[in-house]
Amino acid sequence: MLLITHSMHAQLTPLPNTENYIQTKTYLDYNGSVPTKSSETVGYFDGLGRPKQVVNVKASPLGRDVVTHIEYDQFGRQTKDYLPVPQSGTQNGAIITNPLSNATQPGIYGSEKIYSEKMLEKSPLDRIMQQIQPGNDWANKPVGFSYEANMVNEVYQYTTKTTWENGATKSELILASATSFYAPGTLYKNVVTDEDGNKTVEFKNGRGQTLLVRKITTEYLDTYYVYNEYDQLAFVIPPKAVHMGTAEPLLNDLCYQYRYDGRNRLVEKKLPGKGWELMVYDKADRLILTQDAVMGSKGKWLLTKYDIFGRAIYTGVLVSTAKRAVLQDLIKDLVITEPRSTQGFIRNGMTI
Structure with a gap:
């Protein structure tokens, strides 16, 4: 298989037809019909279609090949990730028989x-139990992984009561x-122990939602991560707020809160510690208007318009004291795009 990323006139080094490979050449500097700088990579595959070697042709400062060796255990699993090894010379992309021999230089x-x-x-799950980084200094400092279930009185069970207000969810x-704790054995508990012995414990429910880190x-x-009745993230409770209750003033000062529309x-x-930030979308789910608390106090919105390909082409300020739900209702059935034109327009006395 041959992959050429640039130029109809690309010249690739011929390689033996005894290997499965993908050869890629990217021109970095093109001057007329003569390329002066390029990057060439050859990826080799075994009979099962698995990568087995990647050759970066003449990629070292001395113009030598840099090779990444890939190997598998007897079960076809890649348990070792090798660092790239500079070679003693170049074979112009041909496969290297013993790519690791030069590593001990x-x-x-x-x-x-x-x-x-x-x-x-x-x-059969093939879950990672330990992971050791490259280098001799890390040889005796593995990262450990364990997979368990929650125990008694280990995770608080927060819930929400959600109502519909001004075109959005509002959760209590x-x-x-x-x-109020989750019953033992009802949550997945994954423990990661880093190289220094510090532990990070993550609890997830049966739907895969992270409830506690x-x-x-x-x-x-x-x-804590708290979801509403519609499986939407409604609250994030940081460590300082965990044991301080659920009163609204506390939530406003210390917690993250989120509300969603019907889509x-x-x-x-x-x-x-911040005021509410508001967002308005068009029919294509593109963010058209945003407003933070400071802009809200001045009756202003940040406006973003897009071209027909969905690329943001300009931003501006919309002056309006209308509520978010009102503005959302105005554009909910519109796809807001800005067509290209050779003619300008006049806005606030300025010709644009």
Whole structure:
């Protein structure tokens, strides 16, 4: 297979027909009919169509090939990721028989370990249990992974009560009591232990939604993610707010809040300590108007218009005191585009 990324007159180095490969040449500087700079890569594949070697032709500062070796274990899994190895010369893209032999040169990697390694679970799931980074210094500092279920009194069970207000969801955060926890064994619990022994614990429900991320160092730092009845992210509760109740003033000061319209589009959001930010979309789900609290106090909106290909072509300021729901209703059935024209127009006394 041959892939040419530029120029009908591209000249590629002939390669042997005994290997499966994709050869790519990209011109970096083109002067008339004579290319002066180019980047050439050859990817080789085994009989099963799996990548086995990538040759970056003459990619080193000395004009030598740089080769990435790819190998698989007896089960066809790629458990080692090798660093690219500069070769002693160039074979103009031909496959390198022993690409790792040059790695031990003092000016390259020397005695360093040149691959990262994954230890996989002995099951059809092939889940990663350990991962070790390249380099001798990391050899005894693996990243560990474990897969468990939640235990008793481990994760608070927040819920919401959602109503419809001004064309958007409005959720109330509820924690029935200080003892409202998910029942044991109802959540997936994934634990990642980094090279320094610090743990990150992630809890997910059966729908794959992340409910809690817990950082464990000298203390627990919990960040909760709360979804409304429509499986939309309604609240993010940072560590400082976890044990301080669910009153609205607290939510406004410390939490992230999100509201959505009937098409599942984010139309209102509030970041900690900030006012509400509003968003208005056209029929094609493109963001047309946005407003933060400062612009809202001045009766202004940031306007974005697009061409027929969906590319933003200009932004401006719309002066309007209309509510978000009113503006959304005005353009909900419109696809807002700006056609190209050789004639200008007059706006606020200016010819554009």
